[in-house]
Amino acid sequence: MVLWEIETHIEEQKEEFLSEGMNMQEAEEAAVREMGDPVAVGIELNKIHRPQIAWSFSYLLIPIYAGIVWHYRQQGYEGLVKSTVILAMMGVFSICILVSISTMCLMVFIGVVMLQMAICQGGFGKSKRKNSVILWSVLFALPVVMGIGWMAVNGCLMGDYQWNRLSDFLRPEQNTIYQRIASGIKAMTENADVLGSIPYDSPDMSMIKGEYLWNYLYQAWGSGDGIALTLAEAVLVICLLLLVLRQKNQLGKMLGISCVLFFALQIIRYVGMNFGYAAPASVNMPFLSYGNINLMISYLYVGLGLSVHYNSNLINN
Helix, strand or coil, X not given: CHHHHHHHHHHHHHHHHXXXXXXXXXXXXXXXXXXXXXXXXXXXXXXXXXCCCCXXXXXHHHHHHHHHHHHHCCCHHHHHHHHHHHHHHHHXXXXXXXXXXXXXXXXXXXXXHHHHHHHHCCCCCCCHHHHHHHHHHHHHHHHHHHHHHHHHHHCCXXXXXXXXXXXXXXXXXXXXXXXXXXXXXHHHHHCHHHHHXXXXXXXXXXXXXXXXXXXXXXXXXXXXXXXXXXXXXXXXXXXXXXXXXCCCCHHHHHHHHHHHHHHHHHHHHHHHHHXXXXXXXXXXXXXXXXXXXXXXXXXXHHHHHHHHHXXXXXXXX
């Protein structure tokens, strides 16, 4: 979308130069020069639209963290502190490097569930109540750590852009981006000629195939298709959950829970975003919305869950 915006500015400037009497080559060169030094422009763009190359692979940190919790579970309070600190580091990584509040929330939530599950299974010492108090005390301090990490990247004070992003996340029902997207999709579905004229690889078509497929289905064919597909996804999560509940191995159960929570939260987040109950973000419906990397991640999680089930009776610890 950023590329489309830049190209549009260049084309508009080129047309203006052509109207002034320049030939095509001169107009194109002049329009590009008007954009400024490419390195300087790139640096400024990176401050606002931070590069997020294949950041979806960061979701693989979730099953890795399950192994970390399992590894430290026999080290008592020290293991609990280490596991919690690593979880905090994952949250800071999501905010400072990926610049994704939704990814941070997903990772931290799943990590907390795995930690609490390990405590309930007798990990980190015998005092379950004391361990739970330590865990939740640290978690209440995490927002402060996240805020410090955010300000460390964006300066001591957030700019208007960052504040607007945070405000949109906290109040999605007032998000102008969602309202504009929803109205645009509605206009396209009501006019078949407009939809048919959109290039297959354009940002608008990628949005319809990816982040807002459910919204498009609802606008084009009503709620029936969306409900049916959502139920199909829910059945997948329930089946994985049943496999996990029969798991005897603690590490396998930890890995299985991470898979179930990953799919469940992705589905909830996706449906909520498509209907304005969650702030717009780069999120996909597992197996159905467009995106090769996201499809690969979904297959890896299902494969991990099936592997856990296949080896469920090998080790009981």
